Amino acid sequence: MGEARKKYTDSFKSEAVELVVTSGRPIAEIARDLGVNEGTLGNWVNLAKKRGELTEKPLTIDERSELTELRGENRRLKMEREILKKAAAWFAKESM
Known part of the structure; x- marks a missing residue:
């Protein structure tokens, strides 16, 4: 049982x-x-x-600060990725 x-x-x-x-x-x-x-x-x-x-x-001041910092880092990484895509496309076009 x-x-x-x-x-x-x-x-x-x-x-x-x-x-x-x-x-x-x-x-x-x-x-x-x-x-x-x-x-x-x-x-x-x-x-x-x-x-x-x-x-x-609610988020603490430290958490809010970290979130703001991480969002900025994400924006920078997205911009870098776009630049690298354009550069890769340009080099691929030039090598043909």
Whole structure:
């Protein structure tokens, strides 16, 4: 015979979800610490998102700065790629 399913209170579920959101730790790690199946905790988090109970925490100043820096780097890389494409096309045309 199988084990009886564990029942968790709504407050336990909401505190577990809050821990996932605020700690920055992986769901699997938190689930192990709480003695809950990883999939179960993931389901609780997804359900809270669907219900609109979770709000994304705003970016910190450091995160916002890093995002701005990475966007600038992406723009520069795109420009470099376009220049290299044009140069490759020009050299291919010249070698014929």
